[in-house]
Amino acid sequence: MKKLNRKIASSAIIAALYVVITLLMAPLSFGVIQLRLSELFNHLAAFNRRYILAVTMGVLIVNIFSPLGPIDMLFGTLGTLIGTTLTYVLAHKITNLFFKFMIATLCQMPGMFLVALEMHIYAKLPIFPTYWILALGEIASMLIGAVIVYLLSKKINFYE
Known part of the structure; x- marks a missing residue:
């Protein structure tokens, strides 16, 4: 039971940290040009x-x-669910951290397409230019995040 409680607590902490970091950087966290450092998670x-x-x-x-309200709750959340699920499926058995991080970064790209589609529907922005701008911001966030997670992985066992 202690182990289960610890897993639930650590998951809740990650969710809370995602929220706090995103809101602290709100001007960069929403819109076409995004640099969500919380994406490191x-x-x-x-x-x-x-x-x-x-x-x-x-x-x-x-x-x-x-x-963007409820539409962002739907598209953004679905994009994250797809990206993180793909990340787990493709990378969880890989031991080389460089490849693990590269796979995780690339797996977020379908989610960026969903966000671009959302912005096309809501704000009538062109899908493909919007996608590329979002994808570049996501790549930057994920690369910065890879460095942070790499450094943290020396002290924290993320496999547990």
Whole structure:
């Protein structure tokens, strides 16, 4: 029971950290040009599947505050669920951290397409230019996040 409680608590902490970091950086967290440093938590799905739900819940909660409202809660959360699930499926058995992080980064790209589609529907923005701008911001966030998660992985066992 202690182990289960610890897993639930650590997942709740990840979701809460996602929300706090995103809201602290709100001007960069919403819109076409995004640099959501909280996206670093997507890398955790490469270590353990429980982080899929933790990060997805964080996205769902923080997107309540999105200027796009319920549509962002739907598309953004679905994109994260897809990206983190793909990350887990493709990367959880890989031991090389560089490849783990690269896979996690690339797995977020389908989610960026969903966000671009959302912005096309809501704000009539062109899908493909919007996608590329979002994808570049996501890649930057994930690369910065890879460095942070790598450094943290020296002290924290994300596999547990």
